Amino acid sequence: MKKVYIYAASLALALTAVQGVAQDRKQPAPGPAPTINISEPTSFVLKNGLKVLIVKNNKLPQVSYTLTIDNPLVFEGDKAGVSSLVSGMMGTETKNKKKDVFNEEIDFLGASIRFSSSGAYASGLSKYNAEVLELMAEGALNSVFTQEEFDKTKAQAIEALKINEKSVTEVAAKLEDALLYGKDNAAGEFETLQTIESVTLKDVQEYYVKHFNPNNAYLVVVGDVDYKSTEKLVTKLFGKWKKSNATYQSNTVKGNVAKTQIDFIDMPNAVQSEIALVNEVELKMNDKDFFAALIASQILGGGGEGRLFLNLREAHGWTYGAYSMVSTSRKYPGKFKATASVRNVVTDSAVTEFIKEIDLMRTTLVKPEELKNAKAKYVGSFVMSIQKPETVARFALNKELHKLPKDFYENYIKNVNAVTAEDVQRVAKKYFLKDNQRIVIVGKGADVVKGLENLGLPINYYNTFGDLIDKPVFEKAIPAGVTVESTVDKYIAAIGGEKQVNAVKSILMKSSAAVQGMNLEVTLKLKDGYLYSEQKISGGPVVGKQILTPKGGYVIAQGQKMEMEGEELKKLRDEAVLFPELEWKKGKSVSLVGVESIDGKDAIGIQDGDTVYYYDLASGLKVSTIATKSFGEQSMQEITTYKDYKEVKGVKFPFTQIINVGMEMEVKVTELKVNEGVSDADFK
Template sequence: MRGKDLVAVLATALAFAWPVVAPADSLEMESDVVEATLDNGLTVLVLEDRRAPVVANMVWYRVGSADEHSGVTGISHMLEHMMFRGTEAYEPGEFSRIVSRLGGRENAFTGRDYTGYFQIIGRDHWETVMAMEAERMQYLKLQDDEFQPELRVVQEERRLRVEDQPNSLLREQVMATAFFNHPYGIPVIGWMSDIEAYTLADTQAWYDRYYHPNNAVVVVVGDVDAEEVIAAAREHFGDIPAGDLPETKPRTETPQRGERRITLEAPAELPFLMMGWKAPVLNTLDDPMDAYALMVAAGVLDSGEASRFAREIVRGEELAGATSARYSPFSRLDDLFMIAAVPSADTDIESLEAALLEQVERLKDEPVSDSELERVQAQVIASEIYQRDSVRSQAFQLGMLETIGVGWQEGDRFVERVRAVTAEDVQRVVREYLVPNQRTVGILDPQPLDGEARPDSGQAYGDDTGGL
């Protein structure tokens, strides 16, 4: 991604920013999405929101790191960078200059299941950027003199965001340890050895394989007329031919038959502990309630100052300086239910791990109280609703749900699903999925920084570069 890693930022915001809100029954979520499918297979989603004279225009492609294989890991992200380096009609960088001249903002992001491009623009200019996206869907111009500098940018991006960030490096290695032949073991940015070996032909082949209208979703949210948007999409995208998409081969994960552990030694100020359990998602479950119950379980463990981790482990026993629990049901394939923590000054990793697991076991043994369940449900719902304050967030949600195969309609069912979770549901899913033989544990063993003695482990947490 150009700029900040949008997917990581959004995921962090969704998972760990839990506001204090009114009771769950006072919150509602509704949308009035207009959907169309063009003859070439392109999906178009439009949501009118006239609160401000602003429009979010997005194009999503159903391709990400989960579609890659050894030798070209990270190539989806590399292509994302090259999408700004010129087409037949636009010189390198001209796309961005036009958006800026029109007073807009633009960026892109790559994830495991998708790659997306977006502009936030005034209501008078949305069709201009839509036409530009149609141009680069069909007429991207890949040139070696543009490729080589961008390749160096991606290499440096990996160094800065992963290799120089010990917590990020640990998470990458936990994922690779948890998943043997499941594609989520591949880092989105790719392995450095693969990045260094990219060729222009690799990038061209990826573009030719996946960048087709029948593999894309156009999302427009804001001060627009839905019929006009769909008509414009037909005008600009309608003549682009559908492509022959590769057959998707099953990549079934090798059954895990016991706990897996990894220790990472890296220069760092503080130790770090991560634990992940293999867990199903909406796309892989027969009953969607399991996924929503796992979301609520994560909220019970870590959802602000009143949550169990904060109350019992951070403030009570003072074993950790920071904790987190995260689960998202929104992916193409099974994922991990994740817990992470930074030990306090006088706590060893083993004691911290035992305390975290004790809280997980407590969820299995004792049903959540009605008051705690209602509080967490309200926070889970509110964290989703408050995102809809911006046209970009609304467009992101629609595009993400549609692209991963869940369908944008799931957003309208979110409140109902969360409200329907019972204490028995939470207890049942924790017993079923958070079991030892599906667990992967990662420990960061901090080494001296720049050859100097390790800083006092009692220093305050907050500026640790890896985050939670």
Template sequence: MKLFYSFPISVFFVWAATIVNGQNLDRSVRPAPGPAPEINLSTPERFTLDNGMKVFVVSNSKLPTLSVSMVLDFVPPVEGPQAGYMDITGSLWRTGTKSKSKEQIDEAIDRLGATLSTSSGGFYASSLSRYKTELFEIMSDLILNNEFRQEELDRIKKQTISGLQTEKDDAGAIAANVRRAMVYGNHHPYGQITTEQSVALIDLMVCRNFFDHYFRPNLAYMAIVGDISRAEAESLVRKAFGSWKSGPAPSPSYATPEPPSETRVVIVDRPSAVQTVINIVHPVSLPPSSPDVIPVSVMNTLLGGGDARLFNNLRETHAFTYGAYSSLSKDPLSSMFNANAQVRTEVTDSAVHEFLYELNRLRDTIPPLKEVDGIRKYLTGTFAIALQNPRTLAQFAIEMERYGLKPDHYRNYLKVLNDVSPMMVQGMARKHIFPDHAYIICVGQRAAIEEKLKRFDAKGSPLIVDLYGRPVDLSQQKVDPDKPTK
């Protein structure tokens, strides 16, 4: 057979004139897949303590390790002028107990070679399974006997303020703040922005108050995954957390954030920037129990998941960027649609144009079946890939419980996925993506981009904001800290 190739003629450049001999291999024939493998979804073991804590166990002894994670299911409060206290409490509760100093706790964890990270909504720990007893003892002491100390709070505040300082030159961090401010504003928990001023106001009392109100076993979902049996897990959990007291938790409610009435361009000036960080954002209502969740994941993947439409347009066709993506995931309070890229300064307006073109194209035209089918197959495959991590099973079980999903939700996932049609994809785009009601946030060199971005702003005059999304008073060139962001 012919395996001799001609050499560079005009457009095409061909490498390697090569003869493959000794076998009859027609290289133009693409291998067909074997029979589809069966995806096995086992159900985690579960039990509930008397105090209401729900525990899920996935036993898997492939590796001599285990992980323990806990998530607390609560609607977060609005932090107000002390914004940042939840995160700080998340660090603080690891730094002292009635019997141990921070140093002793750190030593106890590291001695095992373990990791333990805490947050405002739970913790994650992992260790070699031979140290499981010690690991549970540490976690129990931290949850039940924590003591918040002034010197530890002062240290964390100092670190936090230094961290905020470095973010002033980090375009990604700036964009994150501005989209929170624009989309949610400071009356919604997702719109909280931590500043040096707000950190300075945080005291032990607000941290203690938060911890005592929200760290309750009746809000807790624990996942124990790895080299451990259900019986062992249950006995360790009962010993460690059986005496944790349940209690009512506040359950604030918030108005559903609405997309803006018209599209606005929002610029943060970074004179030294060589690229513009572009985020096209707006709020979306997509609670985990919504039937839209799976079709939306097909729609978003087709638009901006990896090498998808945005990537092919902005990177592979126009070479504006290293990568262009979009995200939209479920959330009980509010989700955010975000189409984003970092592009060189000169092409900022062209890139925004292409973004809007792709968003509108998806809303206006039914995507080809072949394209949708490719995405369905991709999501089917990545579902299997995710399952190699046994934590995925625990996470599924917790989601079903938290959000009241049907028991067969994940068992049926692949079937539901395969029923997502091109028309449904378009429907999801029309329902959840609003190029005419969005904020086009651009963090970059204002002098080079503002004029060219005017045409995308409904008022023809982009909003200029500071690092925290607060309008910059143009006449006085200074920040007005009292002006609400929304």
């Protein structure tokens, strides 16, 4: 069956109904820069090493607690992911409170508490400050890690990794740091199925005992609290927290390349290329270059006013957005990064424009208006941020961790406004290393590598695990004798034979999928040219319907009925067929597009309009469909993978579908009926 459009449309319809419509809000015109007054924290240190910073703020009857474990980076190696599992399990159950009791007490106080392997955060009303901190301390210092919770958390981590294996964005994100810093150290390593599988409950327990300690810990308290009583409470709750004798390896990273190069990772399912130009930087918050580097990055790619955005999006229409950033270094080098997601066909052109814009920042002075706007943007963001308690806590901690002057934030606006065009050019030369960058690209090699080779830059090839490999074969030859006709015949034979397939006149299918923490139930009734699709949240009302009638079609979403017409109606009616392969046998024009690797197996593709269907060369079964959707100059793919074929009335159907429509979800068929449960009355 042809369900990629139907399912994607159904899920998109349901998501729209669940989420509602976001409203644009225009930013008000900036006023004069205010005077910045940030309270200086009072502090004390417990005997175990925990340093406590208290920032009194009685504007609102609220309090927040931020616990930060500032240990050196931990290289997890073949257990990469153990810290993530610790984060996922912490606070679910403690030595003194069962899971349900712990959560009920948090809810009763109206508090917010969360934990990770490197700290904890809690906030609530100041009248409950003692109770809130007691619960945070209980979860942080007395977490219990049970086998049941471990198995659950590990299974979730494995499932997430499996989903992200085909995500071009996720692969790009993890390999960017792996290639920049090296995956053999804590700054560049990443989790894999193999490393997560190797983690045991004992590993989690030992990591918690060894690394969740007060040796390098800070507790920042912000809000309407009394210093003396807070000191007494913190001492009572955290005073017996024991130090650890943990030792840490030094963290040596790779360093920048001698000459700019392209590091390419092939992902055949990519409709867009993820591009990141990166280099290491040695920049600290207390360096004289800090503010100039922020402004330089803002001008280059800080948002809709940045040069990269104006070039790649506004002038060329190649991307939704192009950005840059520069991060500071403390435990390991920071990085400069310029990035965008662009269409395959313009990947090489986009790289050329990135290099051009970076070079201009290094060789010419920025315009006065650009400098003025960048400063205004930073000042505005800074002023807005200091209204938030969590920002005040971060500022207090930053002063400690980065050894900042006491008046660093009081002078923040003054230092931003003091940056000159000459400063911007100077730091661009120093930190935007045009001649020593890794240009990390994750994309479809068959579409983009020829263009990249014409740029004259050396190209290294890596697999999705960050291992250096030989140049892949991007275009596999179609085996002799394989045609559209032979592929269709093999598929029909594989699912039951032409007689059985032709006997299918209607299908009723019920399925479910987890969407944003909710269970979405979809009922699909299908005849050739007719469709009924209903979506509902389990235990809730129907959130959407989509119906193709003999004369037209309509959608119901959020209680509103919208008629379908024109090209939209025609396209859906063309899609609403039981077996598109039978239409091809009748003479519909389609074409063979080549061999791709789908889940490690060779599959032959057949293109029908904007959709390519892939069939396993060995088994003949349909294993994937990739539908390309265009939105003006932009395009995206809807990728469906078919698994778990089961026979119903002599015909095999996939009972599991992995659908990617910007996010990935697993759809499980719970009921499938052939030639029953569907009537003409459904299509009215």
